[in-house]
Amino acid sequence: MLEYRLPDLDLEQIARSGQCFCWRALEWGGYGVTAAGRYLEVKQQGDLFCFTCAEEEFYAFWRGYFDLDADYGAVKRAIDPEDALLTRAAAFGGGIRLLRQDLWEVMVCFLLSQNNNITRITRSVRLLCRRWGEHRSAPGTRAGSYFTFPGPDDLAGAAQEDFAAIGFGYRAKYMAALCAQMRDGGLARLEAELRPADGAQAERRLMELYGVGKKVADCICLFGLHKRDFFPVDTHIRHVLEARYPLGFPFERYQGSLGILQQYLFYYDLYHG
DNA sequence: AGCCAGGAAGTCC
DNA sequence: GGACTTCATGGC
Numbered sequence A: 001m002l003e004y005r006l007p008d009l010d011l012e013q014i015a016r017s018g019q020c021f022c023w024r025a026l027e028w029g030g031y032g033v034t035a036a037g038r039y040l041e042v043k044q045q046g047d048l049f050c051f052t053c054a055e056e057e058f059y060a061f062w063r064g065y066f067d068l069d070a071d072y073g074a075v076k077r078a079i080d081p082e083d084a085l086l087t088r089a090a091a092f093g094g095g096i097r098l099l100r101q102d103l104w105e106v107m108v109c110f111l112l113s114q115n116n117n118i119t120r121i122t123r124s125v126r127l128l129c130r131r132w133g134e135h136r137s138a139p140g141t142r143a144g145s146y147f148t149f150p151g152p153d154d155l156a157g158a159a160q161e162d163f164a165a166i167g168f169g170y171r172a173k174y175m176a177a178l179c180a181q182m183r184d185g186g187l188a189r190l191e192a193e194l195r196p197a198d199g200a201q202a203e204r205r206l207m208e209l210y211g212v213g214k215k216v217a218d219c220i221c222l223f224g225l226h227k228r229d230f231f232p233v234d235t236h237i238r239h240v241l242e243a244r245y246p247l248g249f250p251f252e253r254y255q256g257s258l259g260i261l262q263q264y265l266f267y268y269d270l271y272h273g
Numbered sequence B: 001a002g003c004c005a006g007g008a009a010g011t012c013c
Numbered sequence C: 001g002g003a004c005t006t007c008a009t010g011g012c
Helices: A011-017 A056-067 A071-075 A085-091 A103-111 A119-132 A161-182 A186-194 A199-206 A214-224 A236-245 A260-269
Strands: A002-005 A022-026 A030-037 A038-045 A048-051 A135-136 A145-147
Touching: A011 A022, A011 A038, A011 A260, A030 A145, A038 A056, A071 A260, A085 A260, A103 A119, A103 A161, A103 A186, A103 A214, A145 A161, A161 A186, A186 A199, A199 A214, A236 A260
Parallel strands: none
Antiparallel strands: A002 A048, A022 A030, A030 A038, A038 A048, A135 A145
16 A cells, blocks of 8 residues: 655546546545556545555556656646636646556547547446456455456457447447457557657547547547647537637647646536536 | 436547 | 437436
8 A cells, every 4th residue: 555645636536537437436435447457446635645556566657647747736837827717727627637548448438438428438438348358356455356448359259239239329330440450459550650640640640540530539649649739629628719718729828738728628617516 | 206308528421 | 411329417
């Protein structure tokens, strides 16, 4: 059990932020986090966090996952104090961080996200993992075991109908096509192409995938490739931009952290009273 | 309480 | 511009 005091981090906000769909709220107040074949339980009390992993694994993986090397306080301080909405949004959802998630997991989750809601996406992902993921034991955690997120090769035996049956709806055909393309090294080749690419190239390449339009491609770039200047525009953000930034959002001013501000605005629009 | 309509982090044709 | 799957959600 590891304990750290960490700034600018709020587990509940991240869990509800809609950037990840593999977190589970546990009865005792902690969260079970599945990512890239690993599992961790973490509990927050104020700015004090208890992690179930060993220090070694924390530094090797989870520190990066939670993006703990980035200075979110600096991002918030750089917000124009005359921008009342952004200031309020950052105060309201200031515990959100951009997780460094697994690319494949993000691709699948956001392929599912179109015309869908967070609750239902989470449910579909849970069913996907339970059916095709690997059941592993997790000593030192309260749950004791977890299911990994199945990779494209794990899903070789899954048909379009199987995806439809776990709530994918009409998106099942996108998922089947994605799995077919990403099997047998396809995913590794795509990732090798995307990582070094600039934002525009990565976005264009992702949009070639069936079922991936600009919005989903932008989410994959932001959450799956950690390209921090993507600013996905969905129905909520579109509404905010139209209502609150009639002269245009100051994209140039916030180069380098646009994705974080997008998260603050999205979360604020979704949950503030 | 139980039903029903509108809507959900959009994309394809 | 219309169709698309399904279902949690809120209004009545």
